[in-house]
Amino acid sequence: MEDSEILDKFLKSNLNIHPSALEEIKKSPNVYETVDRIISRARQGKDVPEVITSEYLKVVKEPFKKIKVRKPSLGRSRPAPLAAEYDAELRIRRDKDITHKSFTQGNVESFRDYFRDRFEGLAKILRERNNLRDSYTIEWIKNNSRGGEVYFIAMVTEIRKSNKGHVILEVEDPTGSIPVLILNSDPELQEVAKEIVLDEVIGIVGNQAKSGEIIIARDILFPDIPVSRTPRKSEVPLNLAIISDIHVGSAKFLEGVFLKFLKWLKGEMGSAKQRLLAEKVKYLIVGGDLVDGVGIYPGQENELRIKDIREQYSKFASFLSMVPDYIEIIVLPGNHDAVRQAEPQPAISEDFAPELYSDARVHMVGNPCYASLSGVEVLSYHGRSLDDIISTIPNQSYSKPEKAMLMLIKKRHLTPIYGGKVPLAPEGRDYMLIEEVPDILHLGHVHTVGVENYRGTMLINSGTFQSQTTFQRKMNMRPHPGEIPVVDLMESRATVMRFL
Ligand code: D5M
Ligand code: ZN
Numbered sequence: 001m002e003d004s005e006i007l008d009k010f011l012k013s014n015l016n017i018h019p020s021a022l023e024e025i026k027k028s029p030n031v032y033e034t035v036d037r038i039i040s041r042a043r044q045g046k047d048v049p050e051v052i053t054s055e056y057l058k059v060v061k062e063p064f065k066k067i068k069v070r071k072p073s074l075g076r077s078r079p080a081p082l083a084a085e086y087d088a089e090l091r092i093r094r095d096k097d098i099t100h101k102s103f104t105q106g107n108v109e110s111f112r113d114y115f116r117d118r119f120e121g122l123a124k125i126l127r128e129r130n131n132l133r134d135s136y137t138i139e140w141i142k143n144n145s146r147g148g149e150v151y152f153i154a155m156v157t158e159i160r161k162s163n164k165g166h167v168i169l170e171v172e173d174p175t176g177s178i179p180v181l182i183l184n185s186d187p188e189l190q191e192v193a194k195e196i197v198l199d200e201v202i203g204i205v206g207n208q209a210k211s212g213e214i215i216i217a218r219d220i221l222f223p224d225i226p227v228s229r230t231p232r233k234s235e236v237p238l239n240l241a242i243i244s245d246i247h248v249g250s251a252k253f254l255e256g257v258f259l260k261f262l263k264w265l266k267g268e269m270g271s272a273k274q275r276l277l278a279e280k281v282k283y284l285i286v287g288g289d290l291v292d293g294v295g296i297y298p299g300q301e302n303e304l305r306i307k308d309i310r311e312q313y314s315k316f317a318s319f320l321s322m323v324p325d326y327i328e329i330i331v332l333p334g335n336h337d338a339v340r341q342a343e344p345q346p347a348i349s350e351d352f353a354p355e356l357y358s359d360a361r362v363h364m365v366g367n368p369c370y371a372s373l374s375g376v377e378v379l380s381y382h383g384r385s386l387d388d389i390i391s392t393i394p395n396q397s398y399s400k401p402e403k404a405m406l407m408l409i410k411k412r413h414l415t416p417i418y419g420g421k422v423p424l425a426p427e428g429r430d431y432m433l434i435e436e437v438p439d440i441l442h443l444g445h446v447h448t449v450g451v452e453n454y455r456g457t458m459l460i461n462s463g464t465f466q467s468q469t470t471f472q473r474k475m476n477m478r479p480h481p482g483e484i485p486v487v488d489l490m491e492s493r494a495t496v497m498r499f500l
């Protein structure tokens with residue numbers, strides 16, 4: 001963040017900053033978070049001095065304190081909802097967020113750099129596997145191997161099937177390229193081959209054919225996540241509610257269903273058990289497609305109830321203002337929002353959604369976003385690449401988004417396929433890489449709900465508040481409106497609430 005940007009933020013918030021405090025903020029590892037915290041404390045009416053000094057920065061940087069700890073009970077006479085009794089412990093990884101940091105020129109060099117970074121990032125993960133620790137380079141294999149066993153890491157640049165039913169992969173690393181054959185006589189590996197997509201990075205164990213420069217594969221390794229991993233859990237009984245694809249402004253937006261969800265969140269609806277679930281909700285993630293947008297697809301005008309994008313956001317903000325004030329809200333954009341389509345996407349700007357910026361509980365982030373909620377690591381991504389996964393890999397379907405999400409986590413990449421439906425911005429760094437294993441991987445976009453546990457990571461798709469559109473009817477896609485996954489962060493367990 002530039003000096004002028006920081007000062008601008010303070011000016012807009014009517015706060016004054018002492019030059020020495022400004023210097024200190026600039027040196028802090030998390031400039032955004034510090035500034036955000038100061039401004040949000042001021043908005044919450046906490047004691048903020050007239051001039052922000054270095055002294056005050058110490059207060060702001062203090063770790064969040066837990067307040068009272070109380071045992072949950074099913075009684076109704078409680079004075080305040082349980083989640084109001086605990087402070088939020090929210091950290092947004094601004095270093096993994098593209099907002100204000102898109103530097104790509106979009107030229108040939110940026111694409112080369114981008115793919116180089118993707119390769120290196122995934123190779124680093126693959127090298128943690130025993131048999132890939134000292135993998136060969138393709139150049140070395142071509143120059144030295146004489147028909148023996150080889151193991152190496154490479155990006156898939158072509159997939160085809162021979163007349164005899166062998167799968168032929170063309171793969172490359174920074175030193176060269178080589179074909180890899182998956183024999184028709186190896187049905188098990190042929191099954192694995194069905195999951196391989198273009199542009200992903202895999203590990204290959206095989207034998208070099210004596211006849212020439214071709215590898216006969218014996219095993220294909222995906223970067224994947226460790227087989228057993230204990231998920232991080234919250235020490236306090238707090239929940240996370242996850243929604244996405246609200247599509248405010250669309251004629252198909254189910255306002256009544258959304259209002260019911262808000263009513264439940266406020267503790268005004270549901271059985272005792274459902275109310276207890278609601279009153280522990282401390283965090284709400286909105287995974288993109290807040291509004292239907294304008295000009296997203298041809299003929300959209302005819303399916304819009306609100307035709308002005310700012311009005312759509314304004315309406316969305318009026319719904320969010322009904323969320324209880326002790327809940328922290330993380331908002332990322334999707335492909336219907338007013339930001340660039342190319343991923344990673346920066347946060348929706350203040351220009352389009354001023355009301356969201358004036359609400360201190362709302363954290364506007366880019367897509368994808370890493371956040372830590374009471375110690376639980378969440379990776380949220382709108383999920384557009386699911387369209388590519390579902391249309392490319394056999395046996396995938398819109399009704400089981402969690403199965404498609406499983407492919408992404410195994411590939412340790414949110415948008416493995418380049419040149420499909422997802423436009424990718426070739427940033428110098430690969431923001432779409434799943435570099436760290438999250439406890440919760442959250443996607444949306446496909447409008448169906450799915451929850452699955454994979455090796456200690458919860459895979460969650462968050463559904464929609466839009467009923468079936470004309471397009472979806474033509475494609476026989478059945479949305480799951482009004483189904484909300486709610487995660488118990490202390491127990492690491494998800495429940496789906498249904499409001500339709
Ligand atoms: O997308 C919701 C789902 O519907 C997602 O799986 C894509 C699909 N969809 C919707 N409209 C289209 C068009 N016009 N072409 C291709 N796929 C589409 P959402 O992002 O909410 O529109
Ligand atoms: Zn959507």
Ligand code: FE
Nearest residue numbers: 289334335445
């Ligand atoms: Fe979408």
